[in-house]
Structure formats: C-alpha cells, structure tokens
Amino acid sequence: MSTSLTLPATGGATPLRARLLPLLGAALIAATYLMLVLLQPTEAAAGLASWPAVTAFAGYLAGAVLLLAGVLPQLPTTVVALIPVGLVLNIVLGQFVGSTLVPLYLDSIGTVLVGFLAGRSAGAATGVLGSLVWSLFNPTVLPFAAGAAVIGLLAGSAARLGALRPYVAVVAGIITGIVAGVVSAPVAAFVYGGTSGAATGAIVAMFRAMGDSLLASVTKQALISDPADKAVAFLVASLLVLALPRRIRLQFPLPARAAARRAKA
Amino acid sequence: MTALHPFTGLALAASTVAVTLAANRWWLSLAVAAAALAAAALAGTARRLAALAAAVLAPLWLSQLMVHALFDRAGSRELFAAGPVRLTAEGLAAAGGLGLRTAAFVLVVLLYSLTVDRAALIRALDAAGVPAQFGYIVAATLALVPATADRLRAIGQAQAIRGTGGRGAAARLRSARLRAVPLVLASIQDAAERSVHLQLRGFPGGRNRTQYRSVAFPRSERVLCVLVLSAAAAAVVFLALPWGA
Numbered sequence: 001m002s003t004s005l006t007l008p009a010t011g012g013a014t015p016l017r018a019r020l021l022p023l024l025g026a027a028l029i030a031a032t033y034l035m036l037v038l039l040q041p042t043e044a045a046a047g048l049a050s051w052p053a054v055t056a057f058a059g060y061l062a063g064a065v066l067l068l069a070g071v072l073p074q075l076p077t078t079v080v081a082l083i084p085v086g087l088v089l090n091i092v093l094g095q096f097v098g099s100t101l102v103p104l105y106l107d108s109i110g111t112v113l114v115g116f117l118a119g120r121s122a123g124a125a126t127g128v129l130g131s132l133v134w135s136l137f138n139p140t141v142l143p144f145a146a147g148a149a150v151i152g153l154l155a156g157s158a159a160r161l162g163a164l165r166p167y168v169a170v171v172a173g174i175i176t177g178i179v180a181g182v183v184s185a186p187v188a189a190f191v192y193g194g195t196s197g198a199a200t201g202a203i204v205a206m207f208r209a210m211g212d213s214l215l216a217s218v219t220k221q222a223l224i225s226d227p228a229d230k231a232v233a234f235l236v237a238s239l240l241v242l243a244l245p246r247r248i249r250l251q252f253p254l255p256a257r258a259a260a261r262r263a264k265a
Numbered sequence: 266m267t268a269l270h271p272f273t274g275l276a277l278a279a280s281t282v283a284v285t286l287a288a289n290r291w292w293l294s295l296a297v298a299a300a301a302l303a304a305a306a307l308a309g310t311a312r313r314l315a316a317l318a319a320a321v322l323a324p325l326w327l328s329q330l331m332v333h334a335l336f337d338r339a340g341s342r343e344l345f346a347a348g349p350v351r352l353t354a355e356g357l358a359a360a361g362g363l364g365l366r367t368a369a370f371v372l373v374v375l376l377y378s379l380t381v382d383r384a385a386l387i388r389a390l391d392a393a394g395v396p397a398q399f400g401y402i403v404a405a406t407l408a409l410v411p412a413t414a415d416r417l418r419a420i421g422q423a424q425a426i427r428g429t430g431g432r433g434a435a436a437r438l439r440s441a442r443l444r445a446v447p448l449v450l451a452s453i454q455d456a457a458e459r460s461v462h463l464q465l466r467g468f469p470g471g472r473n474r475t476q477y478r479s480v481a482f483p484r485s486e487r488v489l490c491v492l493v494l495s496a497a498a499a500a501v502v503f504l505a506l507p508w509g510a
Contacts, residue, residue: 050289051505053366057286073396077468080398081460084405085452088413093445113449129399133406136383138321139374140367191286192325193363194332201328209336209349217332240449248450251457 014074021070022121025063029146029183032059036186040215052190057143060187064145068128071121078251079118086110086126087133106229108151112173112237115155116164117252123152143191147184151176151230155237159254164238173234174227181222189218200225270482271386272393276490278377280497285369287504294365301372310379317379318371326364333360383407389480397469413452420447 036052075083089110111130115123127148135142155163158172188195193214195201200221207217241249249255269277285297305314333356340353387400424443430436 050287053289054283054287054501054505058283068399069396072398073469075398077464078457078460080401080468081405081456081463082453083402084409085456087402087406088409089449089452091410092413092417092448117453129402129406133403135374136378136407137317139371139378140321140325142374192329192367193359194328198324198327198331201324201331204328205331205336208332209338211338214332236445240446243446244450244453248454248457251460 018070018074022067022124023070025066025068025070027063028059028066029063029149032056032063033183033186035059036190037215040190040213052186056186056190060143060146064128064131064149067149068125071125075118075122075125076253079114079122079253082114082118082252083122083126083129086114087130089113090130091134106233106236108148108230109233109237109240111148111152112155112230112233113240115152116159116237116241117249117254118156119159119254120153120156122253123154123156124149125152127152140192143187144184147180147187150180150183154179155234156254158234163234164241166235166238166242169234169238170231173231176234177227177230178223180230181226182219184226185215185219185222188222189215194218195221270480270486271381271389272482273486273490274377274381275386276493278373280493281373282370283497283501284504285366285373287501289362289366289504291362291365294362294369297369298365298372301369301376305372305376305379308376308380310376314372314375314379317375318368321371321375322364322368325367326360329360329363329367333357333363385480388476388478389482392476392479397474401463401468409452413448416451417444417448420444 032055036056040052087110090107091110093106093109108127108130111123111126114126127150128145131141131145131148141148154172154176158169158176161168161172163169163172194204195218203221203224204214204217207220208214212220241255250259281297285294302311302314305311334352335350335356337351337353337356340351340355342354343351344354344357345352384404387404390403391397391400421444424430424440429440429443431440
C-alpha cells in the first residue's frame with residue numbers, strides 16, 4: 001500500500017481485490033493462450049478468420065489490465081515515481097540503440113530495471129503501463145501488454161534469485177525471452193498475421209515457406225529473436241543497477257531487502 | 266474529438282476498432298481508414314496522422330507481404346515465381362486484407378491520441394475512480410520523454426567534448442555506455458527525490474480528494490457511450506463467432 005509522510009495510515013492487510021485481480025488477470029492470459037494454441041483454425045493462417053484476432057487482442061489486453069488494477073494501488077510511492085523513468089528509458093534507450101545500428105531493439109531495459117529494483121509486481125505493472133502509454137504513439141504495441149508484463153514479472157523474480165550478478169542476468173534474460181516470445185506469438189500471428197518488423201518478418205516467411213503453420217512460424221522466430229534481445233536487456237539493466245550509488249539503490253524494495261538480509265547474516 | 270469528453274472519444278475509437286477487427290472485411294477496413302483520415306483533415310492533423318501512421322505501418326506491411334504473399338505455397342492462382350519466391354493472388358489478397366485491417370486500427374487509435382486533450386483525459390480518469398497512480402504515471406511519462414531526450418543529447422555533447430566516440434563496434438559501445446549510465450543514474454536520482462515530494466503532498470490522497478478543474482461529462486454523452494459500446498459488443502460477438510463471419 002502507498003504510504004504517506006503526511007497522512008495517517010489507512011489500513012494494514014492487503015485487500016482481497018489486490019490479491020484476486022492479478023490472479024484473475026494471469027488466469028485470463030493463460031486461458032487465452034491455451035485456447036488459441038489448442039483451437040487454432042487453419043483458415044486463420046491465411047488471415048480469413050476473425051475470432052482468433054479478437055480473442056488474442058481482447059483476452060491479453062483484459063488480462064493485463066486486471067493485473068494492473070490489482071497491483072498499481074499497492075505500490076509504494078518510491079516505486080510509483082520510478083515507473084515513469086522506466087517507461088521513458090524503454091523509449092529513449094530503444095530509439096538510441098536503434099540509431100546506432102545495433103541489430104537489437106532493447107525496448108524493455110526500463111521494465112527490467114524497475115523489476116530489478118522494485119520487484120515482480122512493479123515490473124509487471126511497468127510492462128503493462130509501457131504498452132498503454134506507448135500505444136498513444138504506436139498503437140500496434142497495445143495487444144502485447146501481456147508479454148511486456150511477463151518480462152517485468154520475470155525480471156522481478158530473477159532479481160530475487162540473484163540475477164543482479166551479470167552472468168546470472170544473461171541466463172535469466174534468455175529464459176525470459178523464451179517465455180515472453182511464446183506468450184506474445186499468438187498476438188503477432190493472429191492480430192497482425194506475422195510480425196511488426198521487416199527483418200523478423202523475413203524469418204517468419206522462411207519458416208512458412210518450409211511448411212510450418214503461421215503460429216509455429218511466429219513462435220520459432222520469437223524463440224530466435226527474443227532470448228538474445230532479453231539477455232542483452234537483462235545484462236545492461238543489471239550493470240546499471242550495480243552502477244547506482246548505494247544510497248540511491250537502497251531506497252528501492254529489492255536492494256533494501258537484500259541488504260537487510262546480508263546485515264542479518 | 267476535442268469537443269467531446271475524453272471517454273466519449275475513447276468509446277467511439279474502441280468500438281470502431283473492435284467491430285473492424287471482428288468483421289475482417291477489406292471494404293470496411295478501407296472505409297474506416299478513409300473516415301479516420303477525413304476526420305483528421307477536419308481536425309487539421311491529417312499530415313501528422315499520415316506521417317505517424319506511415320512510420321508504424323510501413324514495416325508491418327512489408328512483413329505481411331513477405332509472410333503471406335511472397336512465399337505462398339497454398340494459393341492456386343500463381344502471378345510470379347522465381348526460386349523460392351511464389352507470388353499468388355490468394356496470398357496478395359490475404360496480405361492486403363490484413364494490411365488494411367491493421368491500417369484501420371492504427372489510424373483510428375492515432376486519430377484519438379492526436380485529437381484528445383491528454384490533460385483532460387487524465388483528469389477524467391482520476392474523476393472516474395481510476396487509481397491516482399495511473400494518472401500520475403501517464404502524465405509524468407508524457408512530460409519526461411522530451412526532457413530525457415534533451416538530457417541524453419546534453420550528456421552526448423558533454424562526452425563528445427571529452428573526446429568520446431570514434432569508429433568501430435568497441436568505440437560505439439563505449440560511447441553508448443558513457444551516455445547511458447549518467448542518464449539512468451540521474452533519472453533514478455530524480456525519481457527518488459520526486460517520491461519524497463509526492464509523499465510530502467499526501468500522494469495518492471485517498472478516495473475523497475477533489476479536483477480543482479473537473480471535466481464535464483454530459484448525460485447525453487454518457488448515454489451515447491453506453492449505446493455505442495453495447496452495440497459494438499453485440500456486433501463483435503455476432504461477427505467473431507463462426508456463423509457470423
């Protein structure tokens with residue numbers, strides 16, 4: 001729960017809504033994925049059926065919004081102030097890396113950074129908020145909100161397990177890339193009929209030419225592109241956290257908890 | 266859409282996108298895209314809308330063309346074949362339909378984004394009971410994007426004076442590190458300081474906080490929102506189910 005320096009505390013335990021909504025959101029995202037994978041119609045591969053597109057768009061977006069509605073009111077103010085920085089870093093560093101001709105997009109460094117500093121809930125919320133805010137400039141990212149939430153969630157989980165060490169961060173990034181790629185593949189396949197980039201589109205086209213279904217082709221392409229991208233994003237985020245002065249680092253929940261554990265030990 | 270309440274514009278945009286996606290008809294997508302461009306012309310933002318949409322849609326269309334048309338194995342009406350490339354009429358129709366559907370979605374959402382009063386949208390969200398954190402994060406992000414870009418430029422200039430840069434991958438990486446690390450450290454330090462100011466002002470303030478300037482949501486627009494969203498939901502269910510499509 002957000003705490004105030006000037007107002008009395010309003011309550012102790014986490015309300016039921018805050019526990020229930022993220023679970024419902026995660027269940028909806030999982031159910032949408034399973035439904036699309038199990039019932040994928042062959043005609044959808046040719047872009048002729050509309051129900052997979054509507055299901056992928058609505059199911060993933062509704063799941064992500066439920067997740068956000070449960071998590072956001074519970075975040076402390078230090079984390080709420082940090083999230084816009086994470087979102088802006090996603091945008092600015094993503095554009096900057098693009099301008100240096102590095103063949104990666106690295107548009108999730110801010111989300112991973114917030115996950116590393118503030119934990120799973122804050123990471124997931126940053127992922128969803130990033131998609132909602134960025135959709136004002138690029139609407140195609142909107143249905144990928146669930147995939148972005150998964151990246152933030154796994155970044156927070158990885159930080160708890162010691163991913164702030166650079167070599168662990170690379171492994172955690174590869175695993176996150178695999179999960180995020182698999183979760184996001186139905187959106188790319190059924191809403192956009194492929195991918196949003198020309199280079200990744202060429203890889204999907206290659207798998208399609210080899211006889212794979214659209215979902216299988218997009219999933220294979222995601223399994224090639226996303227682990228490398230997330231490994232670099234996790235490595236960069238871990239190096240940035242380590243470069244932070246201790247005074248600032250300890251203002252955020254995960255480093256503060258780790259320092260307290262070390263002091264107790 | 267600036268004359269309408271932000272939620273009315275949002276309801277119209279969301280309904281249009283949902284119905285276009287569910288209908289999946291090229292002529293409807295084309296009509297919606299043309300209507301969005303016409304509305305943008307009336308609002309005086311057609312050029313900006315076209316430029317933004319082109320930047321988003323160009324790589325998508327190229328990708329859809331490659332995935333569905335250039336290497337099609339299923340289509341029977343072959344238009345061109347050379348090596349692995351096999352262009353068919355069916356593949357072109359699928360890529361064209363998907364491209365138009367995506368264009369309609371992108372143009373409608375961008376039209377809303379360009380014409381809505383963003384400050385009014387945040388005030389309306391706040392008044393509707395959406396957690397204050399959401400409004401703060403959206404407003405802060407929109408304000409921080411240009412400020413952070415300026416800061417990155419200033420850091421880059423300062424580092425250039427110190428002699429960073431050069432050719433080759435190692436020099437580029439070193440230059441990127443020398444720009445990114447100060448940017449991130451300064452941004453996080455600012456966020457930590459802002460959080461103290463927010464807490465001192467009682468953020469998020471509880472349920473009973475009031476607004477200095479509220480956004481009027483006339484009854485007629487509320488009724489219109491309910492009607493439009495209900496009709497769109499019914500249309501989506503009918504169109505997306507197998508017997509409707």
